[in-house]
Amino acid sequence: MAEQSEQTNNSILHLEKLTKKFGNKMVLDDISLSIEKGKTTVIIGPSGCGKTVLIKHLIVLLRPTAGSVFLRDKRIDNLPERDLDKIRVHYGFLFQGGALFDSLTVFENIVFPIQQHGIRAKWNELEELVKTKLALVGMDGYQNYYPANLSGGQKKRVALARAIAMNPELILYDEPTTGLDPIRSDIINELVLKLQKELSVTTIVVTHDMTSAYKIGDRIIMLHNGRIIADGDVDHIRNHPNSIVQQFINGQLSENDLAALRLGGTKFQPQFLPRDFE
């Protein structure tokens, strides 16, 4: 049974019956969701369940097939790109691979949004700003490096510094710990908590890393086959009665699937496989 959340007075983002199809493939199926201001909401789910598609709808990088997206009380999914550009200034987005611009240095990457929005600042002010943002993520001193000379974790930290360059109200993280070792994953988790605390931002994190989800999440939402199947705080999710939720958070296949996998043959059909592979 799908769990749906109601819009509250404190909600900053609200999704209303959001549906997304790519061709005939249903990726998000009638999702209604409110994101509370100043809190950290973690969206979990198996690979291919539509988490990244969902987070991209929150900033309207993708447009829904049906349904709507509201920022505060204003509908934003139907706005033209030029109006959305003004709204996106309020967001910071950390992409899965960092998405730093290869041809620009770390310094140029961080001042990019500032320069693009025509904010006039003296050179020493820009230097100070970049230094402050990089210091927040522990990367001060890397201003003149190119992304190609940074490790995966460093790229994500620089990308995070770029995401907070415009002092956003909302920060969206798309799988921030994917591809990092446990120590570097924990650095990112601590940074998410630190930024949430120091900047009082609303944080939305998409991940399938349960250690990360438990550590940073005020609220955890689980997606499965494009629908919300669990929604609540950490304890609610830990004790959720749904077997799919329990298997996912414990990282275990069902007994039947496990037996079929060990035996081999064609019976192996774990319920976590994305819909298009079923």
Added chain:
Amino acid sequence: MLRIFSEKTIHGVEQSGQFARFFAQSVAASARNCTKLSSYSLMWTQMNIIGVHSVPVIMITGAFVGMTLAIQAYDQLAGMGLEEHLGVLINISVVKELGPVLAAVMLAGRVGGALTAELGTMNVTEQIDAVRSMGTDPMRYLVAPRFLACVFLTPFLIIYADLLGILGGSFISVVQLGINSRAYWQFSAASVDFWDLSIGIIKGFFFGGAIAAVSCYKGFTCKEGAQGVGQACTEAFVGSFILILALDFALVVIFKAIYSTIWPTRILLL
């Protein structure tokens, strides 16, 4: 069979419509960029990459076109005792057709391929989404500077191709084949007029626009992975090449109609 044909037709129409929309957005973004001084630095960077770095290959292309034409045409003209008219054939061919078209094809390979690969890689690594997520229009930041650089610099590159084509042709004709230099240049100057030269250069604006629009479109719409980027580069080159030839044909028809309207008697004399 009929289903496959209809599906492919619908897909082709969809692609054409998307490309037309992308082209219109590119032109609109470029026009907006022209009015903003802050965007000129982006355009200068692209002009350096697209224009300045292409000069050597364009000059080599032009030189070989002129030299090859001289060798090919000499025997036929010499057989009729018209070898001193060789410059007319070479220079008309170079400035009106071969210079512009081959320079544009060379640009489609050198610049178009690089544009598609760069934008395609940016697309698959979510860098284009990153531009959008920071409230910046990727058409204005990524496409417009490249589009403007191609449109404005292709005519200049064609001038380089023409110049080297003329010099290469004259070098082979005068030095190698021993044609009288004075006669060669006199006949050439009398036959190649400003109109011939200018239509070749005007074609450059259209060819430049076609190369930039096709290459950027393919980069923006490329599929995931290394194979997707590679396929997009191939499609961009093939698409640009075909569009250059089609535009060349259309422009020749249009220019001929304009010419015959302005100078009807000269056509009859020729």
